[in-house]
Amino acid sequence: MAKMNMVQSLNLAMQQEMEKDDRIVIMGEDVGVDGGVFRVTDKLIDKFGIERVMDTPLAESAIIGAAIGMAVYGLHPVCEIQFSGFSYYTIHQLEAHASRLRHRSQGRFHVPLVIRAPSGGGVRALEHHSESRETYYAHTPGIKMVIPSGPRNGRALLVSAIRDPDPVIFFEPKAIYRAFREEVPEEEETIPLGKPQLVREGKDVTMVAYGAMMAPTLEAADELQEKSGISAEIIDLLTISPLDDQIIADSVQKTGRAVVVHEAPMSFGPGAEIITRLVEKSFYYLEAPVKRVTGYDIVYPLYAREKANMPNSRRIIKAVQETLET
Amino acid sequence: MAKMNMVQSLNLAMQQEMEKDDRIVIMGEDVGVDGGVFRVTDKLIDKFGIERVMDTPLAESAIIGAAIGMAVYGLHPVCEIQFSGFSYYTIHQLEAHASRLRHRSQGRFHVPLVIRAPSGGGVRALEHHSESRETYYAHTPGIKMVIPSGPRNGRALLVSAIRDPDPVIFFEPKAIYRAFREEVPEEEETIPLGKPQLVREGKDVTMVAYGAMMAPTLEAADELQEKSGISAEIIDLLTISPLDDQIIADSVQKTGRAVVVHEAPMSFGPGAEIITRLVEKSFYYLEAPVKRVTGYDIVYPLYAREKANMPNSRRIIKAVQETLET
Amino acid sequence: MPRKEIELPYSTEYLAILDQNGVVDKELEPDLPDEFLLKLHRAMLLGRRFDERMLNLQRQGRIGTFAPIKGQEASQLGAVAVLEPSDWMVPAFRETLAEYWRGKPLESFILYYGGYDEGGLVEEGRNDLPISIPVGSQILHAAGIGMAIKYRKEPQVVMTFFGDGATSEGDFHEAMNFAGVYQAPVIFVCQNNQWAISLPRAKQTHSKTLAQKALAHDIPGIQVDGNDILAVYAAAKEAVDRARSGGGPTMIESVTYRMSLHTTADDPKKYRSEDEVKKWEEKDPISRFQIYLKEKGLLTDEGINNLEAEIENEIQEVVNTAEKRMENVDPQHIFNHIFADLPPSLIQQREELIRNLALEQKEVDNG
Amino acid sequence: MPRKEIELPYSTEYLAILDQNGVVDKELEPDLPDEFLLKLHRAMLLGRRFDERMLNLQRQGRIGTFAPIKGQEASQLGAVAVLEPSDWMVPAFRETLAEYWRGKPLESFILYYGGYDEGGLVEEGRNDLPISIPVGSQILHAAGIGMAIKYRKEPQVVMTFFGDGATSEGDFHEAMNFAGVYQAPVIFVCQNNQWAISLPRAKQTHSKTLAQKALAHDIPGIQVDGNDILAVYAAAKEAVDRARSGGGPTMIESVTYRMSLHTTADDPKKYRSEDEVKKWEEKDPISRFQIYLKEKGLLTDEGINNLEAEIENEIQEVVNTAEKRMENVDPQHIFNHIFADLPPSLIQQREELIRNLALEQKEVDNG
Ligand SMILES: Cc1ncc(C[n+]2csc(CCOP(=O)(O)OP(=O)(O)O)c2C)c(N)n1
Numbered sequence A, B: 001m002a003k004m005n006m007v008q009s010l011n012l013a014m015q016q017e018m019e020k021d022d023r024i025v026i027m028g029e030d031v032g033v034d035g036g037v038f039r040v041t042d043k044l045i046d047k048f049g050i051e052r053v054m055d056t057p058l059a060e061s062a063i064i065g066a067a068i069g070m071a072v073y074g075l076h077p078v079c080e081i082q083f084s085g086f087s088y089y090t091i092h093q094l095e096a097h098a099s100r101l102r103h104r105s106q107g108r109f110h111v112p113l114v115i116r117a118p119s120g121g122g123v124r125a126l127e128h129h130s131e132s133r134e135t136y137y138a139h140t141p142g143i144k145m146v147i148p149s150g151p152r153n154g155r156a157l158l159v160s161a162i163r164d165p166d167p168v169i170f171f172e173p174k175a176i177y178r179a180f181r182e183e184v185p186e187e188e189e190t191i192p193l194g195k196p197q198l199v200r201e202g203k204d205v206t207m208v209a210y211g212a213m214m215a216p217t218l219e220a221a222d223e224l225q226e227k228s229g230i231s232a233e234i235i236d237l238l239t240i241s242p243l244d245d246q247i248i249a250d251s252v253q254k255t256g257r258a259v260v261v262h263e264a265p266m267s268f269g270p271g272a273e274i275i276t277r278l279v280e281k282s283f284y285y286l287e288a289p290v291k292r293v294t295g296y297d298i299v300y301p302l303y304a305r306e307k308a309n310m311p312n313s314r315r316i317i318k319a320v321q322e323t324l325e326t
Numbered sequence C, D: 001m002p003r004k005e006i007e008l009p010y011s012t013e014y015l016a017i018l019d020q021n022g023v024v025d026k027e028l029e030p031d032l033p034d035e036f037l038l039k040l041h042r043a044m045l046l047g048r049r050f051d052e053r054m055l056n057l058q059r060q061g062r063i064g065t066f067a068p069i070k071g072q073e074a075s076q077l078g079a080v081a082v083l084e085p086s087d088w089m090v091p092a093f094r095e096t097l098a099e100y101w102r103g104k105p106l107e108s109f110i111l112y113y114g115g116y117d118e119g120g121l122v123e124e125g126r127n128d129l130p131i132s133i134p135v136g137s138q139i140l141h142a143a144g145i146g147m148a149i150k151y152r153k154e155p156q157v158v159m160t161f162f163g164d165g166a167t168s169e170g171d172f173h174e175a176m177n178f179a180g181v182y183q184a185p186v187i188f189v190c191q192n193n194q195w196a197i198s199l200p201r202a203k204q205t206h207s208k209t210l211a212q213k214a215l216a217h218d219i220p221g222i223q224v225d226g227n228d229i230l231a232v233y234a235a236a237k238e239a240v241d242r243a244r245s246g247g248g249p250t251m252i253e254s255v256t257y258r259m260s261l262h263t264t265a266d267d268p269k270k271y272r273s274e275d276e277v278k279k280w281e282e283k284d285p286i287s288r289f290q291i292y293l294k295e296k297g298l299l300t301d302e303g304i305n306n307l308e309a310e311i312e313n314e315i316q317e318v319v320n321t322a323e324k325r326m327e328n329v330d331p332q333h334i335f336n337h338i339f340a341d342l343p344p345s346l347i348q349q350r351e352e353l354i355r356n357l358a359l360e361q362k363e364v365d366n367g
């Protein structure tokens, strides 16, 4: 087992899958010679050549549209959109085709396509480089929306995404690309898509988060434990959609209280779906209103003020305390 | 006052505003000579000429992108996207520019732009002609998402949208274009954006809907009243986002129960936000889980089976009954 | 170091072989076997008659909105007739005849436009995408299929269809650019039928031709008389041969005319003159091809009559079976083919639908 | 009725006036007043020095990521220098010098790249859009502004900038097509700096030039030596004059080179050779312009030295004031300029932020 950051572990996932399966091709802007602006595809071009690692022209719709054609033909394209903030150039292709060709062709075709894109804030980036818009994709039937929270689950989820027969949007929280390292086994490891994970057991409150928000959520939980003896159960969604709420329901039926955390804007965001599922299925177990700690419904600010918009452990702790006080 | 269907009343709104304000121009595919495929812009070209009613080339991104430029210059473009199912070609323009130019230019520019698009199902249409994806826009900060439910409020809301200094997405439920007529006054009438309306008072349950779903919701309420003496309070959202939840909260604090109805797919849909707001602000008034009656998380079926996907009064009644039973 | 003109590798050409009176340019006439010519003729005629029947079915409320192909039979058939079965085809939504030629059962069209998702089924072995309604979007899929063919070093090509209106969409240019960069074996066939609903070709773009749009990407582009099946065939043959031998993509602008409605929801009287339609009726692709075949001694009036009867029967049978199949609407079907495996949340939703249906049935049963 | 070439209204031309050794083509030399030439020179030099200083600030962690313009001074200044103040300009994100020339305070750049939204302020009277980062998207705004100018019958034009990479985006073609159809007064300036991050121009598109992409839309297109300010100016002048007099849009491909990094987050050593950069250094736009000015007797080495000192001071002062302003971060500012009037839900969110900030302050105060 090697200690890896998430850039390395995602790279490993692609490399190992490509070795096994020549249907897999990588495509995107600067993914080849440059190895991707975050180096996630670093050196893959040296190993697999320009036929399998394609530096495409600068056209997102074309990357996804062409990849759909390739997928229908029988390849498994793994596309990089340089920043999730530019993935909106492709929604018409995703909504109209990637998500529907299985249905439209009544099963003859399917679209095994992975779209990787760095997402989220916290790296002092330019405009359009910090947003979290996973809701667009989570709300679109026929596609899966996955967000890892660290090197190890990132690698395992990416392998699963690549092997999935249907289109998967894979947002990589750029704030954790190099934030920490984890042991990542050389041998194959997968995590089934569509299954949130219980990452810490607890009894007083359930905390639900994903991606880069796992870090402040865990931090908040630690502090709550240490300073106030509050024991939080923590769930990492991993797959945002299709959302399997079973584990969340189970947890809240035990704790009676919950806080949901995401960077995405509050309104019509992922938190709303989670809270609603709890209302639908665990209403009588809820002892207090479920809280959400999220980005605001604003244009993402330039970096000098981005912290003001981003959930942090202080805001999360406050939310938990309020939940417990009532 | 004349009896009008919604096609006529929306046409009236545009005509009257254009007479008053030469900044207003209409643009879109087939909006001129053809008067729009649903005839909503019928004859405007005869009254205002091809400079003000532009039959554009077939390019949605260009329609919205150019309209943004025109709006920044000082015009007030009212764009038609022929079907909301093709509005996704423009999300990058909306997310990156229409919604942000006010902020990016720090107030120097703003984007008074209306995007009209027929939306929703129920008219035996082709693929991509029946979806409801208002969530994409509702979740995008800096734009307003409006959906009328009839000729009279349609006209009044469109006038408000045209006068609004910020970008407004205006989805027109095509199922009610010609479904019924209402008295629409010749004189000016507006409805402030951002204010849901109480359309019927009641005491047992709150029903929240909008657009074409108002009809089955009202139908369900009538039947519940008649057959079971259940008195439903009904709220028509009108503006989906920014969502003002005050009136909903007030109602539920009275009734203690609520059902939300929309055609859009269930998960990560508008209903989730409404239910979550209720949890956040009216939790202790809720006597039963809030229910939602929605489209399923599926590829919208071709028309022979679309009814199976669409909320109808039977499904709504059942949801209300379940809410009341608990 | 003056101001000078830059020489470009391609220019834009025009090709026509069989004129509207059925006169053929002997030098350019492609050498096609008689049976093949007759097979083309039969398909064109069937395309025309099926179109008429579909319009009829729609007017009777037996199917929903559909897009007639009348007038564009040569334009699409001439191109697709060059393909091998193993090649790929990516249609827009007005390629009924091209799809039929490739093997799509007529029944599927009726089911599809009748609102049954089953009509979308692409049978195993037919390498065609289902129709694509969002204008221009499918062109990129063809670019991708071309790239995949090249990756696999297969001797295939892919042909995609789109309209004059589609050339205004960014996806069209992005696809041409990708195909150019990767020198993918893609044949871009633009059926310029002069109208995009109510927008005439002249207002769609300022350019003199659509074929010249290929110059932007250094792709060979040719404009052909799209009502002349020989010209369309010849241009497509050249393009397919070039693509198959590694020569990269080609764009063909097939100049034709939408003689009927945009779709059955459209009323062309709002925006175009009867005179214009009349003028184009004289250029009908079928009648000129019939003159040609008669002069070649391959066809007689009697033969045409027999063929018409045969086709009528064929269509009637298909309508019968399709309508039979349409009697059975199982609503649960809407949950099929969403994902390879239905996730728990969708299973729950399907269960809800089943419960609702049962309830409904009970109400019906109870009167 | 044979196969024949179609004559098109435009061809693609190349223009260069001042070569890399400072030798001028007398016949093509534009007739510009001395002060104006010196003003251009001062701006170019300032552009270069400010760029260097920004790089420095970034390396010291005092500002964030930004995109240097080094090497592209002539390419952007030559074009924008033709505009009247009342004209409009729509930049991408590598037009620092063009924006400065149009009146954007240097301080704004520092604030903006320092992460302060205030840096985006467009002062009243300057008809420029703020920078646009999503590649290609802004080109459409220029098309729309051109259409609005035409609607208002104003004697204005709009000039927009974008890179070689942007020509692959659909929005570029959609914008050109709209401008062509509406014959809007738009000047499309493509700064072909040979690279789109790591992708070389040759892999961006199969076409020989970028200027020829205008042929797709029957818009005049010209390729100029973008390191030759006289050629860029001359081409832009011709285009602006044509647009202003109702002659419609023009595309200019300005052939230049990105001598520095893509952005400060980029490492060009990963993908391009030092040799290539060296070769282009010999074509530096500033040095050749200085030779020209010296030969014209307008500039001396001493004059240059004085100017350099003057510019250094000017920049230092700006850095000082900007850094002062950056000391004040009021987080509430993030709720400004979202809508004309903040809706209730956002007022509530702002209140939450204020409460959080107060709490934080309390924690800080309590140590
Ligand atoms: C992206 C998109 N925008 C709008 C429409 C509505 N629409 C359907 S067909 C059509 C015109 C298409 O014109 P053209 O490309 O020339 O094809 P034709 O219909 O003439 O075959 C339009 C505007 C659509 N289907 N997709």
Ligand SMILES: Cc1ncc(C[n+]2csc(CCOP(=O)(O)OP(=O)(O)O)c2C)c(N)n1
Pocket: A029, A058, A060, A082, A086, A089, D094, D133, D134, D135, D136, D162, D163, D164, D165, D166, D167, D193, D195, D196, D197, D258, D262
């Ligand atoms: C739509 C979009 N995709 C990707 C990016 C990331 N990106 C920023 S600049 C750039 C290259 C742009 O190349 P070019 O248009 O030649 O302009 P240059 O940077 O050379 O000035 C890329 C890929 C972006 N900003 N927008």
Ligand SMILES: [Mg+2]
Pocket: C163, C164, C165, C191, C192, C193, C194, C195, C196, C197
């Ligand atoms: Mg057409």
Ligand SMILES: [Mg+2]
Pocket: D163, D164, D165, D191, D192, D193, D194, D195, D196, D197
């Ligand atoms: Mg470049």
